[in-house]
Amino acid sequence: MTLTQPSVKPGKPGEPVRPDQRPPRGEADEAGGKEGGVRAVRPGPGAAALTAAGPPRLWVIGASGFVGQHLVAAAAGAFTVLTARIELTDATAFDRAFATLRPDCVVLLAAMSDIDRCEREPALAWSINVVGAQRVAEACARLNTRLVFVSTGAVFDGTRHGYRESDPPTPIGHYGRTKAEAEKWVQHHLPSAAIVRSSLVLGRARQPGTNSLLDKWVAAFAAGRTVAVPAEEYRNPIDVQTLSEGLITLAARGDAGGLFHLGARESRSRYELAGQVARALGYPPARVVPQTDPGPGRAPRGRDHWLLCADRPGLWPPPLPTCDQVIERALYGVTQSHSRVGV
Numbered sequence: 001m002t003l004t005q006p007s008v009k010p011g012k013p014g015e016p017v018r019p020d021q022r023p024p025r026g027e028a029d030e031a032g033g034k035e036g037g038v039r040a041v042r043p044g045p046g047a048a049a050l051t052a053a054g055p056p057r058l059w060v061i062g063a064s065g066f067v068g069q070h071l072v073a074a075a076a077g078a079f080t081v082l083t084a085r086i087e088l089t090d091a092t093a094f095d096r097a098f099a100t101l102r103p104d105c106v107v108l109l110a111a112m113s114d115i116d117r118c119e120r121e122p123a124l125a126w127s128i129n130v131v132g133a134q135r136v137a138e139a140c141a142r143l144n145t146r147l148v149f150v151s152t153g154a155v156f157d158g159t160r161h162g163y164r165e166s167d168p169p170t171p172i173g174h175y176g177r178t179k180a181e182a183e184k185w186v187q188h189h190l191p192s193a194a195i196v197r198s199s200l201v202l203g204r205a206r207q208p209g210t211n212s213l214l215d216k217w218v219a220a221f222a223a224g225r226t227v228a229v230p231a232e233e234y235r236n237p238i239d240v241q242t243l244s245e246g247l248i249t250l251a252a253r254g255d256a257g258g259l260f261h262l263g264a265r266e267s268r269s270r271y272e273l274a275g276q277v278a279r280a281l282g283y284p285p286a287r288v289v290p291q292t293d294p295g296p297g298r299a300p301r302g303r304d305h306w307l308l309c310a311d312r313p314g315l316w317p318p319p320l321p322t323c324d325q326v327i328e329r330a331l332y333g334v335t336q337s338h339s340r341v342g343v
């Protein structure tokens with residue numbers, strides 16, 4: 001699926017400038033270290049002029065993560081992309097950054113995304129995933145800033161085959177609980193916000209060290225290890241590029257609020273998905289084995305997270321991709337700069 005979006009061409013990363021040299025809105029940005037620093041990716045020459053004042057300023061919170069890396073690359077051109085890494089649990093630092101950056105839109109990706117870690121460190125997970133999201137939504141509401149918030153199929157218990165956007169959340173793990181709580185708060189305090197749920201995002205991170213499941217599988221295959229994958233957990237995955245395009249479309253549309261499911265047309269077991277990846281990369285199918293015992297420390301997960309996606313004729317055209325298409329795009333759409341897929 002190709003989602004409709006403003007004409008997006010990758011722009012060149014902007015040169016850092018000193019905080020005391022902040023240029024007028026829409027031209028460039030402050031730079032600094034990882035904490036509190038700002039890097040702007042300037043729009044490329046083919047950028048869509050979305051506002052009279054220049055391309056809108058999009059702050060990707062969580063830019064260093066798996067999805068964030070792709071979103072930053074995909075959004076450069078249509079937006080002036082801001083990638084400041086602000087500690088979400090630090091209210092003062094966050095408010096200061098928001099006032100300095102003055103984004104027109106925010107995509108909130110930052111989260112404790114490790115489901116097992118959320119179970120082990122529930123208080124920290126809550127302060128990042130719930131209180132942090134509340135902080136972002138509150139600032140967006142106060143300053144009339146567009147918000148796109150990324151959530152998860154784990155807000156559902158996975159006991160049913162197919163969940164609509166209108167179905168009430170029924171989380172069974174702490175990660176899902178934090179996301180469901182954040183969703184509720186965002187919906188209540190900022191109804192114009194778009195909340196996007198995916199059940200599994202597949203793709204190669206552009207830089208290592210992220211939450212990308214595909215990277216973990218590929219690393220294991222390449223090292224000659226087998227991968228144990230649950231045979232009874234079904235997901236309808238989405239590839240990271242299609243997700244990024246969807247987030248860009250929603251960020252650019254101030255009139256599209258509410259819940260959005262984004263995933264493949266059908267659901268497939270994690271075991272089948274991993275086997276398909278192994279085969280596509282030329283590894284023997286035996287490299288993937290069904291996981292019978294989840295082992296200690298694995299957080300509870302729903303059996304079937306098939307997110308049913310409503311038709312959005314004015315937003316993105318059908319059809320949604322099949323699982324095969326998602327895997328193909330996830331594997332061959334982008335390869336990591338530090339290694340080639342499957343070799």
Ligand SMILES: NC(=O)c1ccc[n+]([C@@H]2O[C@H](COP(=O)([O-])OP(=O)(O)OC[C@H]3O[C@@H](n4cnc5c(N)ncnc54)[C@H](OP(=O)(O)O)[C@@H]3O)[C@@H](O)[C@H]2O)c1
Nearest residue numbers: 062064065066067087088109110111113152200201210211
């Ligand atoms: N990957 C999936 O399959 C999937 C599926 C459904 C939903 N999601 C959701 O999609 C979003 C992005 O996921 P992802 O896979 O890209 O995760 P990821 O690779 O783990 O990236 C998480 C991002 O959040 C940042 N972050 C974490 N704690 C933070 C804090 N306390 N303050 C500020 N930033 C913080 C990280 O920055 P540092 O590395 O600098 O800490 C990183 O940029 C998450 O909200 C996740 O719940 C992901």
